[in-house]
Amino acid sequence: xxxVSIVVAMSRNFGIGRENQLPWHLPEDLKNFKAxxxxxxxxxxxxxFDSIGRPxxxxxxxxxxxxxxxxxxxxxxxxxxxxxxxxxxxxCHQNDCNELMVIGGEMIYRAALPVVSRIYLTExxxxxxxxxxxxxxxxxxxxEQNRRRGKIQADFSYDFVILDKRC
Numbered sequence: 001x002x003x004v005s006i007v008v009a010m011s012r013n014f015g016i017g018r019e020n021q022l023p024w025h026l027p028e029d030l031k032n033f034k035a036x037x038x039x040x041x042x043x044x045x046x047x048x049f050d051s052i053g054r055p056x057x058x059x060x061x062x063x064x065x066x067x068x069x070x071x072x073x074x075x076x077x078x079x080x081x082x083x084x085x086x087x088x089x090x091x092c093h094q095n096d097c098n099e100l101m102v103i104g105g106e107m108i109y110r111a112a113l114p115v116v117s118r119i120y121l122t123e124x125x126x127x128x129x130x131x132x133x134x135x136x137x138x139x140x141x142x143x144e145q146n147r148r149r150g151k152i153q154a155d156f157s158y159d160f161v162i163l164d165k166r167c
Contacts, residue, residue, distance in 0.1 A: 002092050003099040004085070004115050007036055008134055009122035009158075015130025017105060020051045023128045026153050032160055033103075036120050041088035041100045043081070045108045046070060059101075060091040064108055081111035110135045119163040124156055141166050 009029050010016045017023060038058050046065035054074075055061040061075040064084045071077060076091075078084035088100040102112040113135060119142065142163040150158040 001098070002089055003117055004102065004112065005099055005118040005120060006102045006109060006112060006116050007033055007120045008104065008109065009033075009124060010134045011124045011126055011128035011130065013127040013130070014133040014136065015128040016109075016134050017051075017132035018128075018130050020047055020132075023130050024124060024156050026122070026124075026150070026156060026158065028150050028153065029122045029158065029160075032120075032122065032150075037101045037103065039095070040097050041091040041095075042103050043078075043084045043088055043100065043108060043112070044103045045105045048104045048108070049075065060088070060095070062087050062091075081108060085115070106132045106134070113137055117165045119161075121161040121163060122150070122158055123161050124158045126156070139163075 008016060009022065009026070015023060041060040041062060042056060043062045043064065046063050046067065049063045062078055062084045063072065063075045064078045064081055066079065076087050078087055092098065092100055102108060102116065143166055144161060145164050146162040148160045150160055
C-alpha cells in the first residue's frame with residue numbers, strides 16, 4: 001500500500017507563504033524536507049514549482065496546473081490532483097517506494113487532505129504575516145507520533161511533528 005503524505009511548514013495561524021515564497025528561512029527545515037522527500041514522488045502546484053524555480057533532484061516532480069498551455073520537459077504535468085495521484089502512484093511502483101509526498105501549495109493541500117494519512121509538519125511558533133494558508137483541519141482526527149524541537153533560527157522556534165490520521 002502506498003502512503004499519501006503531506007509535508008508542510010506552517011505558523012500557528014496556518015500561514016505557509018507570502019508573495020509566493022516561504023515567510024521564513026529555516027535551513028534545518030529545508031534539510032528535514034529533503035530527507036523526508038528524497039527518492040519519493042512529490043506533487044506540487046504550479047505556483048509552488050515556480051517559487052522553487054527548478055525540479056527537485058532525486059525525486060519524481062509532478063506539477064498540477066489547470067493551464068492547458070503550460071508544459072515542461074523536466075517534470076510530469078497533471079491537469080488535476082487526481083491525475084497527479086495516479087502519476088505519483090505509478091512512480092512509486094516503478095521506483096519501489098511506498099510513500100508519495102504532497103508539498104503544496106494551498107489548493108493542492110486542500111485537495112489532498114481527504115486522502116492523506118500522514119502529515120510531516122514543521123510547526124513554526126507564532127503568527128506570521130502570510131497570504132497563503134494551510135487549510136483548517138480537525139487536529140483531533142490525527143495522532144501525534146513524534147515531536148522534535150528544531151534549532152531556534154532568525155527568532156523562530158519550531159518543532160518537527162509527525163501526525164498520522166486516526167483509523
